[in-house]
Amino acid sequence: MSEPVVGFGAPIRLEYNYTPGSASSRYLRSIAEGRIVGQRCPNCEKVYVPPRGSCPTCAVPTAEEVELAHTGTITTFCVVNLSFYKEIEPPYVCASILLDGADIALFHLIQEVPEGREVTMGMRVEAVWVDESELAPTLESIKYFRPTGEPDASYDSYKEHL
Amino acid sequence: MAETVETQTAGLSAPHVLEYPYTRSVGPVIGRFLGGLRDRKIEGIRTKDGRVLVPPAEYDPVTSEALSEFVEVGQAGVVKTWAWVSEPRPKHPLDRPFAWALIQLDGADTALLHAIDAGDESKMSTGMRVQVRWREETVGMITDIECFEPEAAS
């Protein structure tokens, strides 16, 4: 009898051409300038980042642009123990980060967590950008977020954004 | 990083690739079937009512009993149905027009899906006989069968 096969690599690859649309294109261009720009709903006043051009709750266009801080609060996070990228040594943390002034959390990598300190909900973080010469219209222009060392934000300050 | 381009409508556009590095576990029955291909033989499995399934299944489709009686089948068979691919895509098994076909091998009671290198759609017909073309190097994958080809006139 032949030696049986146990398994084989079966990668699945999907090739898209991603067109973000006008609102997200403006946001990505702001990223290329080292800025983070969202949009505010004229009705409920929620600030969306990245902006989609309209408010999904109120169904109205979101024309007003709002520049956001480069600091925020971790609302939730996960510890990644598998290696997906050669550049990042596991374990590492990916987190939902509510930028100050925003009502939607961004998902990004957390690095430079001080020895002996664990990532927590409410942890205050700041964006670490690539060198100015490498800025491009992609969220990869922010390399990662790192703890600021400020006291944790109170649960009440982000509980509506989980 | 992907290259981002400006579109005519002043929006951005960029290639975006999503890739999942899956490893597939095949189980004992398909594992033996694939191992057989590496040795250039094709094995099916016999059901309780005596039919031979190719590719083999772990359980009887009628009685649900576990199956274990492997049966080697022929390396040629009959085309049961087919579809012509006039413009192959990058991941297709052949880089020239070919047919996807269900092929019932000699000694089998079910049909196997594979590609047929027929050259031209006019050479294809339901009921035609085809034979295996093995890849030069076999590794225990369904692609060890490079494709099927119209049976050589004897």
Ligand SMILES: [Zn+2]
């Ligand atoms: Zn709204």
